[in-house]
Amino acid sequence: MIRRAAEITFQFDGDEFTAFDGETISAALLRSGQKNIRSAPTGAPRGMFCGMGVCQECVVEVDGKKTEACRKKVKAGLIVRKATYV
Amino acid sequence: MYDVIVIGAGPAGVNAAIEADNLGYSVLIIDEQGSAGGQVWRNKSSSIIDAPKTETSIKGNALRDALMSSNVSVKYEARVWHIEKCDTIWNIHIENDVLTSKNLIIATGAYERIIPIPGWTLPGVIGLAGATALFKEHMMVPGHKTVVAGSGPLLFYVANEIERLGGTVEAIVSLNSRFDWLKSLLIMITQPILLWQGFKWVTAFYKKTIWQSAPIKFEGADHIELVKIKKVDDDWKPIGKEQILEADSVCYGQGLIPAIEASRLAGAEHHYDETLGGWVPTIDDMGRTSIEGLFVCGDNAGILGALAAPIRGKNAAQAINKNGVVYDIGKFERFGKAMTALSIPRAGLLNLIDTDTDVCRCEGVTRKEIEHEIITGAQSPNAIKSGTRCGMGPCGGRFCADAQAMINEHVTGKTREDIGLPTARPPLRPMPMDQITEELNYDDLPIPGVSPL
Amino acid sequence: MTNTYDIAIIGGGIMGCGAALRIKEGGMDPVVIDQGDIGQGASGVNAGTLSMQIKRVKLMPYAIKGHHEWQLMGEKVGFKKTGGLTLAFNDREAELLQERMTMKRDAGADITFVNPKKVEEIEPHLAKKIVAASFCPDDGYANSSLSGQYYRGRLTDENIDTIERFQVSEININSNGYEISSGDQVIKATRILIACGGLTKHVAAMLGEDLPIRARINTVSVTERAPRIMNGVIGHATGLLTMKQKDNGTVLIGGGWQGKGTPEEGRGAINPETLLPNLQLAQFAVPTLSKVRVVRSWTGFEANVPDFYPLAGRLGEKDNAYILGCVRGGYTIGPYISKLMGDLILGREPEMPLFDPNRVFNEDKLI
Ligand SMILES: Cc1cc2nc3c(=O)[nH]c(=O)nc-3n(C[C@H](O)[C@H](O)[C@H](O)COP(=O)(O)OP(=O)(O)OC[C@H]3O[C@@H](n4cnc5c(N)ncnc54)[C@H](O)[C@@H]3O)c2cc1C
Numbered sequence: 001m002i003r004r005a006a007e008i009t010f011q012f013d014g015d016e017f018t019a020f021d022g023e024t025i026s027a028a029l030l031r032s033g034q035k036n037i038r039s040a041p042t043g044a045p046r047g048m049f050c051g052m053g054v055c056q057e058c059v060v061e062v063d064g065k066k067t068e069a070c071r072k073k074v075k076a077g078l079i080v081r082k083a084t085y086v
Numbered sequence: 087m088y089d090v091i092v093i094g095a096g097p098a099g100v101n102a103a104i105e106a107d108n109l110g111y112s113v114l115i116i117d118e119q120g121s122a123g124g125q126v127w128r129n130k131s132s133s134i135i136d137a138p139k140t141e142t143s144i145k146g147n148a149l150r151d152a153l154m155s156s157n158v159s160v161k162y163e164a165r166v167w168h169i170e171k172c173d174t175i176w177n178i179h180i181e182n183d184v185l186t187s188k189n190l191i192i193a194t195g196a197y198e199r200i201i202p203i204p205g206w207t208l209p210g211v212i213g214l215a216g217a218t219a220l221f222k223e224h225m226m227v228p229g230h231k232t233v234v235a236g237s238g239p240l241l242f243y244v245a246n247e248i249e250r251l252g253g254t255v256e257a258i259v260s261l262n263s264r265f266d267w268l269k270s271l272l273i274m275i276t277q278p279i280l281l282w283q284g285f286k287w288v289t290a291f292y293k294k295t296i297w298q299s300a301p302i303k304f305e306g307a308d309h310i311e312l313v314k315i316k317k318v319d320d321d322w323k324p325i326g327k328e329q330i331l332e333a334d335s336v337c338y339g340q341g342l343i344p345a346i347e348a349s350r351l352a353g354a355e356h357h358y359d360e361t362l363g364g365w366v367p368t369i370d371d372m373g374r375t376s377i378e379g380l381f382v383c384g385d386n387a388g389i390l391g392a393l394a395a396p397i398r399g400k401n402a403a404q405a406i407n408k409n410g411v412v413y414d415i416g417k418f419e420r421f422g423k424a425m426t427a428l429s430i431p432r433a434g435l436l437n438l439i440d441t442d443t444d445v446c447r448c449e450g451v452t453r454k455e456i457e458h459e460i461i462t463g464a465q466s467p468n469a470i471k472s473g474t475r476c477g478m479g480p481c482g483g484r485f486c487a488d489a490q491a492m493i494n495e496h497v498t499g500k501t502r503e504d505i506g507l508p509t510a511r512p513p514l515r516p517m518p519m520d521q522i523t524e525e526l527n528y529d530d531l532p533i534p535g536v537s538p539l
Numbered sequence: 540m541t542n543t544y545d546i547a548i549i550g551g552g553i554m555g556c557g558a559a560l561r562i563k564e565g566g567m568d569p570v571v572i573d574q575g576d577i578g579q580g581a582s583g584v585n586a587g588t589l590s591m592q593i594k595r596v597k598l599m600p601y602a603i604k605g606h607h608e609w610q611l612m613g614e615k616v617g618f619k620k621t622g623g624l625t626l627a628f629n630d631r632e633a634e635l636l637q638e639r640m641t642m643k644r645d646a647g648a649d650i651t652f653v654n655p656k657k658v659e660e661i662e663p664h665l666a667k668k669i670v671a672a673s674f675c676p677d678d679g680y681a682n683s684s685l686s687g688q689y690y691r692g693r694l695t696d697e698n699i700d701t702i703e704r705f706q707v708s709e710i711n712i713n714s715n716g717y718e719i720s721s722g723d724q725v726i727k728a729t730r731i732l733i734a735c736g737g738l739t740k741h742v743a744a745m746l747g748e749d750l751p752i753r754a755r756i757n758t759v760s761v762t763e764r765a766p767r768i769m770n771g772v773i774g775h776a777t778g779l780l781t782m783k784q785k786d787n788g789t790v791l792i793g794g795g796w797q798g799k800g801t802p803e804e805g806r807g808a809i810n811p812e813t814l815l816p817n818l819q820l821a822q823f824a825v826p827t828l829s830k831v832r833v834v835r836s837w838t839g840f841e842a843n844v845p846d847f848y849p850l851a852g853r854l855g856e857k858d859n860a861y862i863l864g865c866v867r868g869g870y871t872i873g874p875y876i877s878k879l880m881g882d883l884i885l886g887r888e889p890e891m892p893l894f895d896p897n898r899v900f901n902e903d904k905l906i
């Protein structure tokens with residue numbers, strides 16, 4: 001049996017999501033079925049891809065900073081936004 | 087100042103660090119992850135309080151325990167963004183700090199080769215290695231119905247983990263034929279445990295495996311829904327009729343590429359060797375590079391896998407001393423090469439890259455644009471990059487350089503060695519400006535002299 | 540390669556390519572030779588700033604002409620006229636700004652001084668610490684990454700031979716002209732133009748000329764794509780910062796901070812001791828930048844002489860040997876000064892004076 005940490009909630013793009021305390025943003029979003037987490041410069045949808053902080057496809061904004069969702073841990077109440085570009 | 091800094095705390099780096107410690111050197115190991123283990127023995131996230139033991143957790147914990155009980159200093163969640171040698175000293179730049187050492191061991195591992203096909207950028211299509219990170223770190227699956235596609239041994243490992251963790255594998259689409267695998271069997275016999283494990287996986291998924299086939303297109307509105315596949319010939323060129331699979335997730339990849347950005351930045355010579363996964367630092371049998379005081383070990387020195395990594399790590403530490411002892415990696419090397427051989431790209435793969443496919447995901451550069459640039463005279467990776475932006479984005483070209491070079495090879499007939507690589511430049515990862523600089527006290531700004539009037 | 544060219548141009552940067560185009564237009568048959576690719580030296584890696592405010596007073600007429608050339612090249616080189624601000628953050632810099640910009644204005648640049656309120660209108664993201672500022676509506680930039688693509692296309696269109704990946708290692712003079720060799724390959728030409736950027740000294744030495752060139756090694760950085768935080772070119776009174784945000788959202792940061800290495804040794808490398816102050820100054824001017832990630836920092840070489848003026852003219856006492864190199868702002872004036880150089884070689888009177896490489900290099904001679 002797998003025992004996981006308590007569930008917490010955070011926000012992504014204005015919606016509320018749950019996560020197990022300590023997991024990464026990308027894992028939490030994927031668990032909720034939210035695969036599309038970014039728009040590429042071409043406008044195309046993107047999601048987690050390499051899962052190890054290299055490809056930059058999972059980039060979201062936390063505190064106005066572009067952050068790799070596959071490396072950043074969720075905290076209760078964390079506000080995550082879709083990355084913004086010009 | 088340390089005697090030795092090791093960059094990368096996977097099995098190669100950690101073993102290098104411990105060996106160096108045993109030899110009496112002062113050692114620091116740095117990793118961007120939160121703990122040691124690397125990709126292969128990646129640690130569980132703190133969201134997992136308890137879980138059944140697995141090979142990953144057992145081996146990973148053993149590695150972490152060994153490191154903990156050594157004198158090696160550790161620095162996790164630290165990203166090296168620049169490496170420079172000043173006289174005889176290595177300056178290793180991380181967020182807001184510079185660490186110095188007399189010797190540098192680079193053990194940065196590998197990332198995935200993923201052949202661009204139409205739809206490969208759709209959310210829900212993830213790398214095979216990326217999938218393993220999900221299993222290991224989060225014990226979760228990428229979706230409810232997964233197609234696992236590509237080449238090499240990771241296919242079966244990924245499929246097995248998906249089902250162990252409660253997911254469903256819709257199909258394994260393997261570029262390799264049964265015969266390819268049979269050929270590697272001879273060498274796998276040297277690793278009976280792995281052979282047995284491999285045998286179990288292959289038999290478990292035998293019915294679900296579509297041999298000698300490849301996805302030719304991923305489709306879906308805002309995430310993956312359909313996978314179109316075709317048979318491939320012995321050259322991996324797609325042939326015959328299209329078959330359609332349904333999936334809400336795809337794990338996709340064609341083997342590993344050595345992560346050589348750090349050793350290139352450090353100035354080491356590199357060469358191309360497809361049997362080792364591509365461009366690798368030019369080294370002796372212990373991992374000594376062309377630069378005094380610079381050593382490499384693990385997959386970034388050529389893809390030989392997790393079995394060879396610890397020994398390669400130890401050798402790199404021994405290499406610091408001219409008379410260091412060499413540990414034999416013979417049979418692990420043969421095994422590693424046999425696994426790598428399953429993913430050596432074959433010429434027909436290029437047919438999978440449709441002319442309108444974005445080869446460069448970051449900048450949205452298509453195969454057609456790259457070909458046009460090459461035909462009109464830009465033939466070096468630097469020139470192609472300048473003209474098209476292919477490789478200029480935040481991933482630093484890590485996911486397009488190989489495909490770009492394949493296209494170049496095809497158009498110009500040049501070898502990979504002649505095509506070369508783009509200039510290595512820092513930072514090794516995109517770095518938020520405020521993480522590498524301190525706030526400016528304006529009066530302290532070192533003004534080297536006003537520009538001439 | 541038995542053909543004897545009218546002129547061999549060594550160096551396929553803006554200078555070499557620009558001269559080749561002019562020379563061909565004038566009826567001669569040039570060949571452009573480069574050790575690497577066309578336009579991948581300084582011309583391909585520079586910050587691309589086309590700013591009147593950072594141009595030197597004496598070079599202003601050339602810069603204005605050069606700017607016009609870039610404008611004509613237009614979209615193909617990513618030309619943008621955005622206007623630009625130069626900032627002073629303390630009284631000393633304000634004084635410097637006042638003095639320098641007045642002289643530049645008198646030299647023909649359309650520069651005005653603007654008050655902090657106006658500055659905020661032009662660039663709302665700037666730090667509110669500005670003491671004085673000047674503005675030039677003509678300032679802008681081009682995309683230096685496109686230099687190679689652009690000039691390669693132009694040379695092809697004009698049927699000018701280019702020989703890439705030919706590293707000149709020896710030049711011999713005989714009664715017919717010059718024999719330029721790389722290993723056992725030889726190119727023959729009646730005349731020669733050395734336009735080797737940072738390596739100009741090195742190549743001129745092959746003809747026995749010793750030029751007082753010391754390479755400068757400039758640093759440039761680029762960020763990931765960001766939301767709009769800058770509208771035009773932003774500079775600093777000392778010249779130690781130039782910034783602009785491209786249409787794709789990436790921000791280019793330069794300012795002539797010096798990296799490490801020499802052109803003879805290879806590509807050169809950034810020096811964290813200068814790169815970091817460069818980035819600090821950028822964030823000081825535009826605080827929102829601190830949340831943006833740097834994707835790449837690099838360096839390129841310029842041929843620097845003691846008086847910081849171009850080298851453009853005959854090489855020593857030699858017949859038919861010429862040299863063309865430029866420091867500080869060479870990207871801006873390149874397309875123009877290379878035309879003048881072409882004219883000299885064609886035997887025409889250049890529209891504006893060139894810069895004799897055989898001059899005595901007193902620090903301030905030409906000011
Ligand atoms: C980092 C940087 C930033 C800059 N920013 C600006 C700016 O914002 N605005 C501005 O106006 N100016 C700027 N400049 C200046 C400007 O880029 C240069 O003055 C200009 O590009 C010089 O052009 P070039 O043709 O002389 O040199 P290059 O473009 O360097 O061309 C010289 C060529 O010679 C070739 N070569 C050298 N040796 C040999 C050999 N032995 N055999 C064959 N070929 C050889 C080289 O490969 C190279 O292609 C900057 C310069 C640098 C380096």
Ligand code: FES
Pocket residue numbers: 047048049050051052053054055056057058059068069070071
């Ligand atoms: S998924 Fe590649 S960086 Fe996060």
